[in-house]
Amino acid sequence: MENCPVAWRAQYTRGDHGYPTIILEAVASSDLWICHAFFGVAGSRNDINILNESPLFNDVLKVNAPEVNFIVNDTQYTKGYYLADGIYLEWSTFVNSFSCPQDPKRIKFNQRQEATRKDVERAFGVLQARWAIIRGAGRSWFMGKCKEIMYTCIILHNMIVEDEGHAISIWDHEERDTFIANQGSTTEFSEYLRRNSELRDSQVHHQLRHDLVEHIWETCRDD
Structure with a gap:
């Protein structure tokens, strides 16, 4: 990829691509607000x-x-949950599309899920359209500089979305009590493991997807 610095080429080359890639993990809502971004992990x-x-x-x-x-x-x-493609793990917080849907309910679900999932691609497309520095070559940049540029453009993008009055999400800016796990405390650590197990619960994942399939079919069957 032209945006990958030459010095980092080997470290960021994936076997299935054959060329260097720097992954941006992002979560975006339908108003194109990017509420999460994680950029520049090596390997x-x-x-x-x-x-x-x-x-x-x-x-x-x-x-x-x-x-x-x-x-x-x-x-x-x-x-809450995130819409994701089929490669993601079966966690309770992900709703994946079906790989080969056959019945009408699953086909309808896939159509709605994939259409809504395009929001993150639209957001990144708008991001690239607004900031030519993201589209341009970055082979001479240091890794830290690439990350700073990406995060800066995302922040400016969100400011524009909010200033134009297009943002539909309500964000809670109030400070919340932080969870601190005391060293040697089994109570806090056990609670942490419980929540982590809930996130990775595949049974909830399948139940949620089933319920969404039924909900979409009942409310949108005439579309």
Whole structure:
């Protein structure tokens, strides 16, 4: 990729691509607001193993994340979720599309899920359109400089979205109590492990996806 510095070429080259890549993990809402970005992790990375170092779920594990409660198909859930493609793991916080849907319900779900998932691609497309420095070659940049440029452009992008009045999300800026695990404390550590296990619960993942399939089919079957 032309944006990868030559000095880092080998470190950032993935076997399945054959050329250097620097991964940007991002979460965007339908208003194109980028609410999470994680850029520049070295090594052979993909959408799966980048999660091992990503801070995406740190707030959830530290009890700093906003409370999310909703009911779908008569089932109550207590955590938000992210739309992802099929390569992502079956975590309770991911809703993946079906790889080979056959029945009409799953086909309808895939259409809606994939259409909504395009928001993050649209957001990155707008980001590139606004800032030519992201589109241009960056082979001579140091890694730290690449990261600073990317995060700066994302911040400016969000400021523009908010200033233009296009932002539809409500963000809570109030400080929250931080979770501090005391050294040698089994209570806090056990609670941390419990929350981590809930995040990776594949049973909840399948139940949530099933409920969303039924909900979309019942509310949108005439579309």
